[in-house]
Amino acid sequence: MNLDFDVACKLGDFLYEAQFEVDDEILVLFGHSGAGKSLSLQFIAGLMRPDRGRIELEGTTLFDSATGANLPPQARRVGYVVQELALFEHLTVEGNVSFGLPRGADKASRTRELLSLLDLEGFENRKPKTLSGGQRQRVALARALAREAPLLLLDEPFSALDDSLRVSMRKELLRLRKQLGLTILFVTHDLREAHFLADRIAVFDNGRILQLDDRGTIFKRPASRRVAELTGTSNIFSATVVATVSDGLFLEVDGLRLQADGLDGRFVPGTRVDAAIRADRINLRRGGEVRNGLLAVVSEEFAFGNNHTLHLTPVGAGPAVEVEIASRPYEVLGVKVGQEWLIEIPPGDLHVMPAE
Amino acid sequence: MSRLDRAATATVIFLGLCFGVFFIVPFLGLINRALEEPSTWELLNAEQVRQALWLSLWTSTFTVALALLFGTPIAYMLARAKFRGIAFIDALVDLPIVLPPTVAGVALLTAFGRRGLIGEPIEEWTGFTFGFRTLAVIMAQLLVSAPFYIRSAKSGFDAVDIQAERVAYTLGASRVRTFFRITVPLAWPALLAGIVLCWARAMGELGATLIFAGNREGVTQTMPLAVISAFEGSLLGLAGAIALSLILLVVALVVLFAFRLVAGRAAIR
Numbered sequence: 001m002n003l004d005f006d007v008a009c010k011l012g013d014f015l016y017e018a019q020f021e022v023d024d025e026i027l028v029l030f031g032h033s034g035a036g037k038s039l040s041l042q043f044i045a046g047l048m049r050p051d052r053g054r055i056e057l058e059g060t061t062l063f064d065s066a067t068g069a070n071l072p073p074q075a076r077r078v079g080y081v082v083q084e085l086a087l088f089e090h091l092t093v094e095g096n097v098s099f100g101l102p103r104g105a106d107k108a109s110r111t112r113e114l115l116s117l118l119d120l121e122g123f124e125n126r127k128p129k130t131l132s133g134g135q136r137q138r139v140a141l142a143r144a145l146a147r148e149a150p151l152l153l154l155d156e157p158f159s160a161l162d163d164s165l166r167v168s169m170r171k172e173l174l175r176l177r178k179q180l181g182l183t184i185l186f187v188t189h190d191l192r193e194a195h196f197l198a199d200r201i202a203v204f205d206n207g208r209i210l211q212l213d214d215r216g217t218i219f220k221r222p223a224s225r226r227v228a229e230l231t232g233t234s235n236i237f238s239a240t241v242v243a244t245v246s247d248g249l250f251l252e253v254d255g256l257r258l259q260a261d262g263l264d265g266r267f268v269p270g271t272r273v274d275a276a277i278r279a280d281r282i283n284l285r286r287g288g289e290v291r292n293g294l295l296a297v298v299s300e301e302f303a304f305g306n307n308h309t310l311h312l313t314p315v316g317a318g319p320a321v322e323v324e325i326a327s328r329p330y331e332v333l334g335v336k337v338g339q340e341w342l343i344e345i346p347p348g349d350l351h352v353m354p355a356e
Numbered sequence: 357m358s359r360l361d362r363a364a365t366a367t368v369i370f371l372g373l374c375f376g377v378f379f380i381v382p383f384l385g386l387i388n389r390a391l392e393e394p395s396t397w398e399l400l401n402a403e404q405v406r407q408a409l410w411l412s413l414w415t416s417t418f419t420v421a422l423a424l425l426f427g428t429p430i431a432y433m434l435a436r437a438k439f440r441g442i443a444f445i446d447a448l449v450d451l452p453i454v455l456p457p458t459v460a461g462v463a464l465l466t467a468f469g470r471r472g473l474i475g476e477p478i479e480e481w482t483g484f485t486f487g488f489r490t491l492a493v494i495m496a497q498l499l500v501s502a503p504f505y506i507r508s509a510k511s512g513f514d515a516v517d518i519q520a521e522r523v524a525y526t527l528g529a530s531r532v533r534t535f536f537r538i539t540v541p542l543a544w545p546a547l548l549a550g551i552v553l554c555w556a557r558a559m560g561e562l563g564a565t566l567i568f569a570g571n572r573e574g575v576t577q578t579m580p581l582a583v584i585s586a587f588e589g590s591l592l593g594l595a596g597a598i599a600l601s602l603i604l605l606v607v608a609l610v611v612l613f614a615f616r617l618v619a620g621r622a623a624i625r
Contacts, residue, residue, distance in 0.1 A: 047522050073525040080526040086519035090541040099537075100527030147528060 001150040001183040007043050007053035007063075016050075016207040022151070026177065026184045028194045031204030031230065037187040040204075041153040044185070045080045046073035058150060079144030083156040085136055087128040087143075094124040096139050100146040110146070117176070118142040134165045141173075145180070152184045159190070170196050191232050195219065203227050219278070220349075225356045228276040234322040235279060238355065241271045249352060251275055255317035258292050260350040272355040279309065279324035281349040284333060285342040292345035294318040298337050310335065312343060321345075383605065390602045399592060399599040407574045408582035409603060415493050415578065416558035422494070423502040423554050428547075431506045432535070435513035446510075452503045460500050461567030468495065469568070492569035493576050500564050501557035505550040512546025513539065545619050552615045556608065579604055 006019040016036045020027070029037040042048035044055060044062070052065035057078070062071045088096050097120075098111040115121050118138040128136055137157065144152060154173075158166045170193065177184060188194055194201055195215060202212040210230070211223040222228040228236050239251040239258070248261045253275060260275065267273060285293075296312035299320075303309075308330045310323045321343055325335070335341075357365075390396045399405060434446050452460055468475040468486040479485050486492050516539050524534040540547065562580040569576040571585060579600055582590075586597035 045522075045526050047525070073522070074528045074530060076526070078526060080523060082519050082523065084517065084519055086517050086523045088520060088524075088538055088542075090544075099524065099529070102528075143523075143527065 002056075002058055003044070003151055003183070003185075004054070004056040005040070005044065007040075007050040007055060009039075009043070009048075009050040009052075011039075014207055018202075018204075018207075018209050020202055020209065020212055022183055022185060024181070024183055025199040026186055026197050028198035028201045029185060029187045029204055030189070030191075030194045030198075030201050032189055035204035036207040037189075037204050038155050039207075041080070041155050041185060041187060044076075044151070045078055045153055046071060046076045047080075077147060077149045077151075079147065079149040079152040081140045081144045081152070081154050081157045083159055085140040085157070085160075087136060087139055089128050092125050092127060093120060093131070093139055096128065097142045097146060099143060114142040114146055117145070117179075133161050134169065137161065137165075137169055138172075141176070145176075150183060152182050154184060155187045156189070158193070159188070166193070173197065203230055205230060221351055222276060222353065224353055225274040225276070228274070228351075228353070233276045233278050234324075235282070235319075236274055236276045237319045239273050239275045239352075241267045241269050241273055241352075243269055248347060251350075251352065254314070254319045256294060256314070256319070258345060258350060259347040260352050261347045262352075264352065266354065267352060274353045274355050276351045276353065277345055277349050279322045280307075281346060282321060282323045283344040283346070284323060284325065284329075284335070285344050287342055290342065290344040291347055292350065294321070294343040294345065295340060296321065296343050297340050298335060301335070301337055308335070312341065315340065386598065386601055386605065390598050393595045393598060395595050396599050396602070399596050400603065402592065402596070404573055404577075404582065404590070404592060405596065405600060405603070408577050408579045408600070411490070411493070411574070411577065412559055412579040415490065415497060416555050419494055419497040419501060419558040420505070420551055420555045422498050423505040424551070427502050427506040427550075428509060431509035432513050432539075434506075434510045436518075449503050449506050449510075452500050453507070457496075457500050457561065457563030458567060461496060461564035464492075464496060464499060464564060464568040468492075487568065488570045488572055488576060490569075490575055493565050493578060496564035496568045497558040497561045500561055501554045504557050505554035508546050508550030508553060509543070512543035512550070515546065516542045548615070548619055552611060556611065559604070559607070 001022075001024055003022040005021070007016070009016045014036075016039055018036065018040060029040055031037050039048065043050050044057075046062065049070060050063065050065070053063070054061070054065070055063040057076070060071075061067075061069050062076055063069060088099065091099065094111055094115070097114050098107060101107045101110055115124060118141055120135065120138055120142060123131065123135065128139060131139065140157065158169050161169060173184075174197065176182065184197075186197055188197075198215045200212065200214050201218045203210045203218065205226060211218060211227045213221075213223075218227070219231055222231055222233065225236055237253045239253045241249055242252050242257065243250040244267070248259055249264070249267055251258045251260060251273065258275070295315040296318070297315060298310050299313045300311040301308055306327050308325050308327065310325065312321050312323060314320060323343070325333075430449070434442065434449070465472060465487075467473045470476065470479055470485055470487060475486055486495065520538055520542065521534050524538050525531070529537065559578075560580055561578070562584065565576065565578060566581060566584070571577050571581045577585065582592070583597050583600045583604075586592040586594065586600060590596070592600070
């Protein structure tokens with residue numbers, strides 16, 4: 001399954017311009033609300049008409065401004081699930097699921113197949129109103145799968161569910177994807193959801209894709225400060241390249257010299273750059289020799305479930321840093337506000353980007 | 357409960373009771389007089405009464421059918437379309453609701469009457485006149501009562517989640533199939549309320565009918581017109597007016613309870 005998407009559209013003051021390809025994978029469209037993620041799905045489903053561009057699905061042109069081609073949503077063969085689910089409340093579960101199926105001999109058997117696939121057997125004659133959140137979710141998915149569309153468009157489908165249910169629905173989706181060989185475009189503003197589901201992630205901001213890469217690269221090697229911010233990197237420093245060595249760079253951050261692994265020809269000494277490291281990649285040490293060390297005092301701490309977030313203020317030169325640490329090491333180390341620690345910033349995890 | 361709150365509660369109950377008495381007494385009076393009057397049962401069966409009842413019932417029902425036919429697309433458009441001037445059209449729909457029906461009658465006369473804007477050329481070309489025909493009764497009813505249906509249908513369509521329609525499109529359903537399989541069933545309680553309001557308004561239509569269609573026994577004399585005629589000294593007399601009113605009251609009660617029943621069932625679904 002292959003989708004080729006290249007579209008531009010002006011909506012009032014908002015300018016949308018995006019280009020991507022999807023190929024037998026889960027591509028997560030990630031970004032804040034209003035960034036243009038849902039709009040992308042509407043263009044593909046045929047519910048919104050772009051100003052110009054071209055959308056092609058498995059060799060079929062869905063939209064092409066050059067030729068004026070524009071298939072109606074009915075002819076596009078994509079499964080579409082929206083956040084509010086928009087179940088047909090007046091129809092039964094069975095009526096909902098079979099709505100997209102053509103009349104014919106195998107309509108009933110296909111419906112049964114879908115109901116069993118989504119674990120909805122026994123609920124055929126129930127109205128959606130009488131179902132739990134997870135069951136409603138399954139009905140919406142089964143309904144979208146009915147036409148055997150090669151492409152599934154999911155617009156924040158799990159965001160109305162409570163946490164535990166959301167986790168199990170994500171697993172369920174991965175199971176379905178494996179079982180049916182689905183290609184999925186998944187819109188979310190939830191970082192953890194993006195990380196859990198994505199093969200690749202497209203980071204949307206203000207109608208544009210800032211970066212489209214595999215999951216690991218997006219989180220470890222953001223293309224810019226903005227992407228790092230959007231994907232939850234809490235330590236982003238303004239820095240200057242002071243020297244290059246055979247396997248890396250030396251940077252100066254607030255008067256402190258830090259080393260970053262990996263050579264990038266773009267960065268010659270004197271270049272202004274942004275350097276980023278995720279809070280969970282930083283280590284706390286009692287002392288000793290480390291490559292990127294920084295003495296700092298714990299100024300604040302916050303607990304988030306199994307994780308603790310510490311804010312540390314440098315004793316001498318260097319930036320203030322945020323460190324995320326799991327509960328177990330937090331307790332073993334006996335971390336407290338006011339303590340002084342040697343912060344280790346592993347050179348391999350310090351990522352350098354061109355300054356914005 | 358403070359003294360002020362107690363006094364307020366007592367006042368509310370007192371006002372409610374006063375209005376309740378004012379509300380119920382006229383109906384009791386009507387029923388009482390009808391039962392006292394020895395000729396009531398005879399009058400209920402009078403030719404003029406039967407004609408008026410039948411005329412009222414079928415014209416109102418026909419009016420509702422026309423309101424559905426013409427009003428449903430308008431209501432749907434008002435609920436969905438976005439273009440400049442839609443607010444103006446929306447406000448215009450309410451005009452007959454606010455306007456005294458007699459004005460609507462005069463307006464119809466100046467448009468479709470023998471000297472009317474359209475009525476005159478039509479009569480010249482074809483010899484056809486609108487006035488004093490049952491058609492005129494239906495036209496008067498439609499103009500005055502259709503807005504009640506359109507208003508209610510529009511709010512019903514407004515309340516239907518557009519996403520449900522859009523999802524139906526992606527499931528391969530045409531706009532027509534989506535409208536009849538998704539939109540109409542979801543808006544059904546509001547459509548039903550609109551139908552009942554429209555029908556009741558058509559049943560009660562007097563002013564516009566009197567002016568535009570006239571008051572011809574068996575042709576344009578609907579129930580409300582027959583009541584007026586009875587007062588003005590037709591053969592039926594006051595007793596006839598009472599008998600006619602009793603019929604209308606019974607019809608209204610039946611419709612009201614039937615509507616409650618159906619609407620309640622629709623809401624439970």
